[in-house]
Amino acid sequence: MKELIDKYNSLIKTAEKYTSPARDSQLQKEQCLILESLVHNAGLNKQKAIEFQDEDAANLFLGFQCAAGAVICEIRMWVLLKMNKPNEAWDQYIAARMGLRDACRAHEGFKHSGENSMRLESIEQLIFPKQIFVSVGFKAKKQICSICNLKYSACEHLRHKPYWGEFCDIIHKEITGDHLALVEFPADKRCRVVSVNLPEGRQDKLSLIVEPYEAGHVLDDESLLMAEVTAWSNDRYPYLRPTKIVLD
Amino acid sequence: MKGIEVKILPGLLVQLHRLGAPAPTEISIVPGNISSANNKQELTQSSESDTIRTLLTQNLIAHKDLFDDEGEIEYIQNYSDDWFGPCILIPIAATIQNPNVTSIILGLITNYIYDAFKGSKGQSASLSIIKETANGEFRSISYNGPVEGLSELAEILKNAE
Numbered sequence: 001m002k003e004l005i006d007k008y009n010s011l012i013k014t015a016e017k018y019t020s021p022a023r024d025s026q027l028q029k030e031q032c033l034i035l036e037s038l039v040h041n042a043g044l045n046k047q048k049a050i051e052f053q054d055e056d057a058a059n060l061f062l063g064f065q066c067a068a069g070a071v072i073c074e075i076r077m078w079v080l081l082k083m084n085k086p087n088e089a090w091d092q093y094i095a096a097r098m099g100l101r102d103a104c105r106a107h108e109g110f111k112h113s114g115e116n117s118m119r120l121e122s123i124e125q126l127i128f129p130k131q132i133f134v135s136v137g138f139k140a141k142k143q144i145c146s147i148c149n150l151k152y153s154a155c156e157h158l159r160h161k162p163y164w165g166e167f168c169d170i171i172h173k174e175i176t177g178d179h180l181a182l183v184e185f186p187a188d189k190r191c192r193v194v195s196v197n198l199p200e201g202r203q204d205k206l207s208l209i210v211e212p213y214e215a216g217h218v219l220d221d222e223s224l225l226m227a228e229v230t231a232w233s234n235d236r237y238p239y240l241r242p243t244k245i246v247l248d
Numbered sequence: 249m250k251g252i253e254v255k256i257l258p259g260l261l262v263q264l265h266r267l268g269a270p271a272p273t274e275i276s277i278v279p280g281n282i283s284s285a286n287n288k289q290e291l292t293q294s295s296e297s298d299t300i301r302t303l304l305t306q307n308l309i310a311h312k313d314l315f316d317d318e319g320e321i322e323y324i325q326n327y328s329d330d331w332f333g334p335c336i337l338i339p340i341a342a343t344i345q346n347p348n349v350t351s352i353i354l355g356l357i358t359n360y361i362y363d364a365f366k367g368s369k370g371q372s373a374s375l376s377i378i379k380e381t382a383n384g385e386f387r388s389i390s391y392n393g394p395v396e397g398l399s400e401l402a403e404i405l406k407n408a409e
Contacts, residue, residue: 101366104366105363105364105366111366114366135326135327135328136327137324137325137326137327138324138325138327139292139322139323139324139325140295140322140323140325141320141322141323143295143298143323152298152299153297153298153301153302155302156302156305156306157302158299158302158303158360159296159299159364160363160364161363161364170295170298170325172295172323172325178324181326181328183328183330185328185329185330185371185372186327186328186329187327187328187329188327191327
C-alpha cells in the first residue's frame with residue numbers, strides 16, 4: 001500500500017511542475033494523460049478496497065482520484081488560456097477547485113489540498129477578471145440519498161461525507177424553480193453571467209469579444225438590459241472528464 | 249457580516265394548533281416559516297433539515313417530527329456555497345432533561361459544517377432556533393454569519409431568557 005501511495009504522490013508531484021503557462025502545451029497534455037491513468041488505476045484499487053471491506057482505503061483512493069483530477073484541470077486551464085479559450089479555461093479552473101475540495105472531504109490524508117485551493121484562488125484573482133455569480137433557489141418535493149437511493153430523511157448517510165469511496169449527495173426530485181439571485185459565494189462558480197447585450201452586439205464577459213447580433217435582431221431598451229447566464233451545471237465531477245473531450 | 253435576530257413568538261402554540269401540530273414535547277426540526285405560514289401547504293423546510301435529523305439520530309439526541317408527514321413538506325434548496333440550516337424547536341422538557349442540549353446540538357452542527365466546507369473559505373451559515381423558556385414563552389433566534397459564530401448562539405439564548 002505504501003509503495004502505491006508513494007507512486008501516486010510522485011506522479012502528482014511531477015505533474016504539478018506543469019501547472020504553469022510557460023510549459024509546453026504538448027508536454028502538459030501528456031501529463032494530463034498520465035494522471036488520467038492514475039485516476040483509472042485508483043478507481044480499480046478503490047474497487048479492490050471495497051472487496052476487502054476497507055472503507056478507509058476506498059476513501060483514500062477516492063481522494064487520489066479527486067487530487068489528480070484537480071491537477072489535470074489546472075494544467076488544462078493553462079493550455080486553454082494559451083489556446084485563447086478563456087471560458088473553457090474558467091470551467092477548468094472551477095473544476096480544479098472542486099477536485100481539491102472533494103479531495104479534502106474524501107480523506108484526512110488530503111488536508112493540504114485546502115492550501116492548494118487557496119493558491120488557486122490567488123491565481124483566479126491574478127488572471128481572471130472579476131465575475132458576477134448567480135445562484136438558483138428551488139423547491140423539491142423529495143430528497144433521495146445518492147448512496148443508498150432511499151429517502152435522505154430515512155437513511156444514515158450525511159451529505160458531502162465519503163462512504164466507501166463515494167460522496168453522499170442529495171438528489172432532489174419533483175423540482176420547481178423558486179428564484180435566481182446574484183451571490184458572492186455560489187455553490188458552483190460555473191454559474192455566472194457569461195455575456196451582456198451591448199448596442200453593437202453580445203459581449204463575452206471574459207474575452208470582451210463582441211459578437212454582432214444576427215440579421216433582423218431587434219434591439220430595444222429591454223434587450224439591452226439582458227445578459228446570458230449559466231444558471232445550472234449538472235456535471236458534479238467535471239475534473240473526471242477526459243482530456244480528449246475537454247481539449248479537442 | 250454577522251446577523252442575529254432574537255424574537256418572542258407569543259402565538260406559537262396557537263399557530264401550531266392551527267397547522268394541525270401538537271404542542272412540542274421533544275426536540276423537533278420544523279419548517280423555517282412555521283410561525284408565519286397561513287396553512288400547512290405553505291410550509292417549507294430547508295434542504296438540510298434531513299441532514300440535521302440524521303445528525304441528531306446518530307448522536308442519540310431524541311427528536312420527533314411535529315407533523316406526521318414532515319417528509320412531504322417541500323424542501324427549499326438554495327444553490328449556494330453558504331449553508332442554509334433548518335429551524336430547530338427546543339421545548340422546555342428537552343432543556344430540563346439536559347440543560348446543555350442546545351450547546352451540544354450547535355457543536356454537532358458546527359463540526360458537520362466544518363467538515364462539509366473543508367477546502368473552501370469565506371462561506372456563511374444560517375440557522376434558526378426556537379426555544380421554550382421556563383415560563384412557557386417561545387423565543388426564536390435567527391443567525392446568519394460565519395460558521396464559528398454558531399457556537400455563541402446557546403449563550404445568547406440563555407442570556408435572553
